[in-house]
Amino acid sequence: MSISIRFLPDNVKIDAEAGEPMLQVAERAGVFIPTGCLMGTCHACEVEIEDGATICACISAVPAGHEELTINLYSDPTW
Template sequence: MPSSVLRIHWPDGTTSQATSGSAWLEAARAAGVTIPTGCLGGSCGACEIEVNGRMVRACIATVPPARSGELRVELASDPYW
């Protein structure tokens, strides 16, 4: 599936656009949203976000394509971070 521009709904109520295949941390930074990070290698889980109900590690994941053209992001809540 070719890259497409998606509307992203962030936990703080803002929306932004990002291209599918772009890095989650870059998409968040461009939107002014801070995603907590730890190891930046995918092993610690500090950067876990929920994207349309699916957990991903933002430091190693990319924005997926979506048929609807929209994604809803929630920050994972870990009491240890």
């Protein structure tokens, strides 16, 4: 089952499958998510999903149980 992913603030939309790596989905959509350690430790890839929770995109996959999911990207000048 396909899940519609919307990346904010640019309102980029793409379809993804549950379990697909978040960074892969962003790359396919042409959305840049900065990374550092690629292990979830440095939090460079931290994004906010629609319920307000923050996740590290480098170690997260598209969660099941959604028809649509909004992901808000942070702008951190440090990265």
